[in-house]
Amino acid sequence: MTSPAETATPEHEGGGPPRSGRGWSVVAALAVTQTVGYGVLYYAFSVFLAPMARDLHATPAQIAAALTVSILIAALCAPLVGRLLDARGGRVLMTAGSLLGTVAVLTWSRVESLPQLYGVFALVGVACSLVLYEAAFAVIVSLFAGNERGRANGLLALTIVAGFASSIFLPLTGLLVDRCGWRTALVILALIYGLAAIPLHALVLRRARTARKQAPAAAQERAAIVKTATRARPFWLLVIAFTASGGAVATVAVLLITYLIHLGHPPVLAATLAGLLGVLSVTGRLITTGLQTRLPAALIAAAIFALQGVAALLLPLIGRSVAGAIGAVLLFGLGFGVASITLPHLLVGRYGTTAYASLAGRIAVFSVADKALAPLGAVALAQAAGYGWVMGAVAAACAIAAFALVAYHRL
Numbered sequence: 200m201t202s203p204a205e206t207a208t209p210e211h212e213g214g215g216p217p218r219s220g221r222g223w224s225v226v227a228a229l230a231v232t233q234t235v236g237y238g239v240l241y242y243a244f245s246v247f248l249a250p251m252a253r254d255l256h257a258t259p260a261q262i263a264a265a266l267t268v269s270i271l272i273a274a275l276c277a278p279l280v281g282r283l284l285d286a287r288g289g290r291v292l293m294t295a296g297s298l299l300g301t302v303a304v305l306t307w308s309r310v311e312s313l314p315q316l317y318g319v320f321a322l323v324g325v326a327c328s329l330v331l332y333e334a335a336f337a338v339i340v341s342l343f344a345g346n347e348r349g350r351a352n353g354l355l356a357l358t359i360v361a362g363f364a365s366s367i368f369l370p371l372t373g374l375l376v377d378r379c380g381w382r383t384a385l386v387i388l389a390l391i392y393g394l395a396a397i398p399l400h401a402l403v404l405r406r407a408r409t410a411r412k413q414a415p416a417a418a419q420e421r422a423a424i425v426k427t428a429t430r431a432r433p434f435w436l437l438v439i440a441f442t443a444s445g446g447a448v449a450t451v452a453v454l455l456i457t458y459l460i461h462l463g464h465p466p467v468l469a470a471t472l473a474g475l476l477g478v479l480s481v482t483g484r485l486i487t488t489g490l491q492t493r494l495p496a497a498l499i500a501a502a503i504f505a506l507q508g509v510a511a512l513l514l515p516l517i518g519r520s521v522a523g524a525i526g527a528v529l530l531f532g533l534g535f536g537v538a539s540i541t542l543p544h545l546l547v548g549r550y551g552t553t554a555y556a557s558l559a560g561r562i563a564v565f566s567v568a569d570k571a572l573a574p575l576g577a578v579a580l581a582q583a584a585g586y587g588w589v590m591g592a593v594a595a596a597c598a599i600a601a602f603a604l605v606a607y608h609r610l
Contacts, residue, residue, distance in 0.1 A: 340555045501601040
């Protein structure tokens with residue numbers, strides 16, 4: 200018997216695919232809010248690390264733990280946020296998240312102790328779960344239900360633009376901290392985020408238009424899809440694949456500069472090579488989206504994850520030379536943005552759009568949490584056994600992700 204999860208028919212919350220102008224206005228708005236959101240709520244943190252440690256009389260590790268708190272809170276919130284996105288759409292939730300994010304960053308500028316900092320970043324984590332990629336993807340998937348090409352292009356456009364968040368906000372934040380101090384810099388960033396995200400989320404995103412009398416039936420259908428999916432092997436293969444890949448990518452993102460310096464490269468070169476990862480993520484997304492019209496998405500991602508594993512194994516062997524380091528970083532970096540655009544494609548292809556956000560939220564519990572915890576484990580492993588073992592662990596995680604997607608494709 201065919202399960203409801205396998206036969207779910209994509210249904211747009213407004214009753215059909217959007218007009219092209221309307222759909223792309225939403226994509227454009229989300230591209231702006233994701234770029235500013237990631238820049239302010241995530242990437243800017245690294246610039247504040249040193250001045251906060253000095254003023255709060257704490258170690259860098261104690262300050263950095265605040266970001267880990269934020270990511271873990273976002274992971275814990277993901278299932279509930281997913282259910283709410285499926286039931287009510289993104290307008291109210293993303294507007295509320297923008298307000299919360301703005302208030303949290305303003306409050307961050309006034310913290311005087313570590314407990315206050317951790318409390319603020321718990322709020323930042325809640326805001327991130329409401330406004331960043333997982334929520335934005337759910338809006339686009341719903342918006343382009345029944346229009347596979349529009350959905351793929353919308354997700355690609357969003358991630359390409361937002362991929363430049365670090366390139367924009369790291370230097371901007373550094374300039375603000377240098378000119379104004381870290382507390383004033385946070386106030387300015389909060390205003391930038393609030394003025395951009397709140398009106399765009401409130402005015403451009405459409406309200407969910409599911410009739411009240413249909414709401415109970417829709418909720419039952421979503422619950423049936425989620426129940427059936429989470430009891431079957433394909434869903435858990437996706438959990439394994441994207442959790443393993445997320446941990447591997449997060450580990451390399453955090454430790455690459457340190458490891459390249461350890462291999463004997465100058466700090467400037469190490470930072471330059473690490474900076475290529477953002478550009479390469481755009482390249483990887485373009486390649487993946489282009490290939491999805493000809494090849495199964497799961498196998499494309501599996502091949503790229505496998506190449507990342509090869510790159511991780513090669514880095515300790517050839518990474519002491521400039522050419523070797525560049526080659527390994529280029530090979531690994533091509534997979535940096537692949538997971539973010541592949542998972543929506545796989546979920547919609549198997550389960551439809553009705554319960555997309557609910558299922559994506561279940562996966563995010565594991566994948567987002569691993570992104571927070573894997574780098575901590577990698578640092579401990581590097582201190583105990585050396586960076587070679589860390590790269591071996593990264594390669595193993597990439598191999599697990601690749602094999603899981605191959606198995607998923609065969610089911």
